[in-house]
Amino acid sequence: MQSYDYLCQNCSKLFEVRASIAEYSKGLKPTCPHCGSQRAIRTFTSVNVLTNRPRGGTMPLACGPNAGPGCCG
Ligand SMILES: [Zn+2]
Incomplete structure (x- = not known):
C-alpha cells in the first residue's frame, strides 16, 4: 500500500489516497473527501497541474523504488 497525493479540481484541496x-x-x-468531487488529479511536490490536466496515459513518475515488474513496460 502506498499513498498518493491528489488535488481536487473542484475545491482545490489536497488529499491523500491509499492504494x-x-x-x-x-x-x-x-x-475528494472535502466536496465529494471526482475531479481530482495526481499531484507531485512541485506542480503546474492547475494549468495542465493530465488525463489517461501512464505517468513515469509512478515508477518508484517499490514499483513492481512491468511498471515501466
Ligand atoms: Zn474537493
Whole structure:
C-alpha cells in the first residue's frame, strides 16, 4: 500500500489516497473527501497541474523504488 497525493479540481484541496501500485496502475478514481468531487488529479511536490490536466496515459513518475515488474513496460 502506498499513498498518493491528489488535488481536487473542484475545491482545490489536497488529499491523500491509499492504494496499491496495481490499483493505481489500473487507474484510480479518487473522491475528494472535502466536496465529494471526482475531479481530482495526481499531484507531485512541485506542480503546474492547475494549468495542465493530465488525463489517461501512464505517468513515469509512478515508477518508484517499490514499483513492481512491468511498471515501466
Ligand atoms: Zn474537493
